[in-house]
Amino acid sequence: MSLKSTKEQLIQLLADKDNKVIALSGKWGTGKSHMWDEVKKSSADVDVQNALYASLFGLSTIEQIKIKLLQSAVPSMKANPHLWKSATEVYKTGVKALEGVHKSLGALNDIGLIFAPAMLNNKIIVLDDLERKHERLNIDEVLGFIDEFTQQHDSRFVLILNSDKLDQRKIWDTFREKVIDEELRLNTSTEEAFKIAVGLSPSKYEATIQCSVELCKLTNIRVIQKIIKAINRILGNREDLSEAVLYRVIPSTVLLAAIHYKGIDDGPDFDFVLSQGSDRDWSVLHDKKVEETEESKRKSKWKLLTTELGIRGCDDFELVVIEYLESGLFDVSMVTAIVDRYIAEEDALEARNACNKFLERLAWDYRMNEAQLLEEAALVVAKAHLLDPYMVSSLHENITEIPGGQQIADAAVAGWIEAFRARNLEEAELNNFFNRKIHHLIESEFNNINNKAQVKTTILDACFYVAKNSAWGARQELAFKSATIQDIESIILNSGISDLKFFMFKMLDMCIHRKTYESYLNPCSFFL
Structure with a gap:
């Protein structure tokens, strides 16, 4: 049941005094405890308003559960001075009487546990997080405690738990038959x-x-x-x-x-x-x-x-x-x-969104015929130049699968390439970190630009790159290996003072550390 319907059912079950033990189960984090809090706050029933609550998370003994419940009872008792005064007098009288029987009892911090039955009598007790109890506390002990207080002290219980994570399923199933009167399973909707x-x-x-x-x-x-x-x-x-x-x-x-x-x-x-x-x-x-x-x-x-x-x-x-x-x-x-x-790149993002919506309709909208799909594809292709190379490649692949779609698909790639060339880039990196598919014509465009950039890269450019990045790539390695004596002479004769100083110091460094560099250089030019 949804949160709304489960809440309504729980209110009805609580109104029936014959329901001594109500179990509320469901997946972790779906709002079981939240729902109980709402029921308690909105209830006009005094018993529900004064219900006692204890989370069993990490508790290892029944005594610890009782202490948690007694602590839960303190705020409501303070709100009722008469009830608080009566409980205090009972507590003091009991401690004095027990000290007369045995002096060591007066030193016990949990002496109030002796009076727990009287203070928990005729109460609604909520036990939460049953599946998160300490492993030393067996579920049969908890259910035995529940059975004792329902039978002898007229208490009522609401058990909140994630039953899917509960250990000792056989014991739980056995006691569920004997102890629990009603069980609700919460299936909270995403909304x-x-x-x-x-x-x-x-x-x-x-x-x-x-x-x-x-x-x-x-x-x-x-x-x-x-x-x-x-x-x-x-x-x-x-x-x-x-x-x-x-x-x-x-x-x-x-x-x-x-x-x-x-x-x-x-x-x-x-x-x-x-x-x-x-x-x-x-x-x-x-x-x-x-x-x-x-x-x-x-x-x-x-x-x-x-x-x-x-x-x-x-x-x-x-x-x-x-x-x-x-x-x-x-x-x-x-x-x-x-x-x-x-x-x-908002225009590009909008084009991407339009492309995604088209691909979604292509996959799922069975009501669209081929002519309608091609008509919508043409609208998306008109903005294909705003897409990244991988998405336009995917768009081309999908449109091609539509009968009669080859021409429109090719127009997407052609339009992208035309816009790419218009940018007049001197170099362009694909940065295909995720190894995505790319149309062969688009890949060729990147290769052509980078090949031209390779030719323009001088060994002075390569030196600056190495100094800046403490490493080199294929372009720098090729520049070093293809450099001639004439190339080096040209740099020396035509460079400004700053560039000349940098270049000569770098050449000296390469000569000093010859073994480090010689596999990357043209030995005829650098190590005469």
């Missing part, structure tokens, strides 16, 4: 859980977070609250975040945080999320001839989730989020720079 969580931890990004939380089917209030806090900290109180930017950063943050905080049963791991759109993307359909395995079914389920969330690729932002979740620390300036980049 109910989010409403409670956002009430405890408000966020200006509430609407976008809720959408992603519902797609992840999260019902653990504590986990949702942690996710909201993580997003609030990562994004801060920025007022300049558009819907397109929020759609880019929040879904992946919700999913990664849900994974970290164990909020998804049998959910994906970080590596699966980071692999989206790459060659490692486990969404690749397996061979139809190969029997489907449990592992492939799980990955298909995970892929469906990431697709629904609109996560088709990851970048530095997801890496920053994971670092924060694992360490509790993150570089504020780095997050700011990434989000600022998203804001500056």
Whole structure:
């Protein structure tokens, strides 16, 4: 039952005095204790208002439970001076009488336990966190205590527990038949859980977070609250975040945080999320001839989730989020720079969102015929130049699969290449950290630019790069290996004083440390 209907049922069960023991079970973090607090605060029943509460978390003896309940009784007794005075007099008289029998009893801090039956008599007693009790406290002892107080002291009990995590299932099932009168199982909806969580931890990004939380089917209030806090900290109180930017950063943050905080049963791991759109993307359909395995079914389920969330690729932002979740620390300036980049590229983000929506409709909207799909594809292709090279490659691949879509798909790649060339870049790095698929024509464009940049790289440029980065790449190595005596003479004759000094000192360093450098250099030019 949902939170609302379970709450109504619990109120009805409490109104029936014949229900001595009511069990309220459900998954961890779904609001069982929260619901009890609401029932107690809103009840007009005096017995419910004065109910005693004890969490069994870490308790190892029945005596500790009784002490917790007696402590719970103190506020209500203080609110009733007559009742408090009577209890105090009974306590003092009892201690004095017992001291007369045995002096050592007066030194006991828990002497009030002797009067626990009288103080707990005819009370509603709530025992929470039964599954988190200490291992030394057996469940049969707890249920024996319940049986004693219901039979001999007219007490009533509400047991709150996560029955899925309860040990000693056989004992629990046996005593449930003998002790418990009614049992309610709480199945909190995602909407109910989010409403409670956002009430405890408000966020200006509430609407976008809720959408992603519902797609992840999260019902653990504590986990949702942690996710909201993580997003609030990562994004801060920025007022300049558009819907397109929020759609880019929040879904992946919700999913990664849900994974970290164990909020998804049998959910994906970080590596699966980071692999989206790459060659490692486990969404690749397996061979139809190969029997489907449990592992492939799980990955298909995970892929469906990431697709629904609109996560088709990851970048530095997801890496920053994971670092924060694992360490509790993150570089504020780095997050700011990434989000600022998203804001500056808002048109590109909107184009990305349009592309994601089209791909979603292509996969799921069976009502659209091929002509309608191609018509929508043409609208997306018109903005293909704003997409990153990996997304436009994916767009091309998907449109090609539509009968008659080859020309539109090719137009997407051609439009992207035309815009790319118009930027007149001297060099361009793919930075394909996640090894994502890329169209061969787009890859050729990057290779052409970098090949031209390679030709323009002089050994002076290479020296500056090595000095700055304490390392070199293929471009610098090729510049050193291809350098001739004439190239070195040209730099010496044509460089300014500052560059000449730097270059000569670097050449001397290479000569002194010849063994370190000789495998990377042209020996005919450097080591004559």
